[in-house]
Amino acid sequence: MLTAVVDRTRGDGADRVRQVFEDVERRLARHRVRVERPVSVEIVRLPIMGATTSKPSGHTLYVSAGAPDSDMLDGLLAHEMGHMLLTESGHPSHAPRVIQRIWRSVRLPDRGREAFGQAYNHVQDIYADDLAFLADLQDRAYGFFANWIRGNAASNPGDRWKRAGLSASSGFALGNLARHGLLDEDDDLWIVARDADRKAGISTVDRYASFYAVLPKDPGADPFVSSMEELVRLLETSAGPRGKSRTF
Known part of the structure; x- marks a missing residue:
């Protein structure tokens, strides 16, 4: 239930945000999906498109x-509503106790923990998009993630953990498209992502794509934690021998 839309930038976007939010609500309702807790929206100056904080x-x-x-x-609104729905349902990817359990067990250097945090955010995004796609977003998803992958390919790969993170990020985009039947095996995006890996001296983007594409939709807590162990090992592989450290 949308309770308020406030434009902190003193702009005129509040009415459109309200209209589109309510439209997305109607689209999701056709699938018997609805955010139960009150939702307030604030339009602010952010370096990203959007973010959500949740409380009981x-x-x-x-x-x-x-x-x-x-x-x-x-x-954007459908994606963020996906995060809200996962939080309300107690999905392991969004359950604070499960997340704390994972983070307490990760043994990586600071840069590795940063890379894992980004890769884990993509895990949450996969599950949020499983719900967001119910709002009929397929026609624009390919273009969005194609730009995502090309942007990663144009980035400076930086240190070994940055390389691992970029490979994971592109793998997430590929895996998300594949998960929803929007990516062919011979799509040029595979070439773009693999070339970026090759230039960075690694070859893990296909493994990341496979990881994200087949994440189980409704795992129990223990299987979910086990899958995060796999993600840590994959990041260590991307980062190279010096990145290896005991995990879990």
Whole structure:
């Protein structure tokens, strides 16, 4: 239930955000999916498109100042609503106790923990998009993730953990498209991502793509933690021998 939309930037985007939010709600309702807790939206200046904080009393969705004018606003709102739904349902990927259990057990250097944090965010995004795609976003998802992969390929690979993180990020985008039947085996995006890996001296993007594509939709806590062990090992492989450290 949407309770308020406030534009902290003093712009005029509140009405459009409300209209699109309610439209996405209707699309999800056709699949008997609905956010139960109250939702307030704040339009603020952010370096990213949006983010959500959740409490038992409700959710606060922060939308960037440019988002109301974007043709991907419905995708952003559906994605963030996916995170809300997963939080409300206690899905392991969004359950605080499970997340704490995972983080307490990760033994990586600071840069490795940063890379794992980003890769884990993508795990949460996979599950959020499983719900967001119910809002009929397939027609624009390919273009969005194609730009994502090409942007990663154009980035400076940096140190070994940055290389691992970029490979994981592109693997997430590929895996997400494949998960929803939007990526052929001979798609040029595979070439773009593999070339970026090759230039960085690694070859793990296919393994990341496979990992994200087949994440079980409704795992128990223990199997989910086990799958995160696999993700840590994959990051260590990407980072190279000096990145190896005891995990879990």
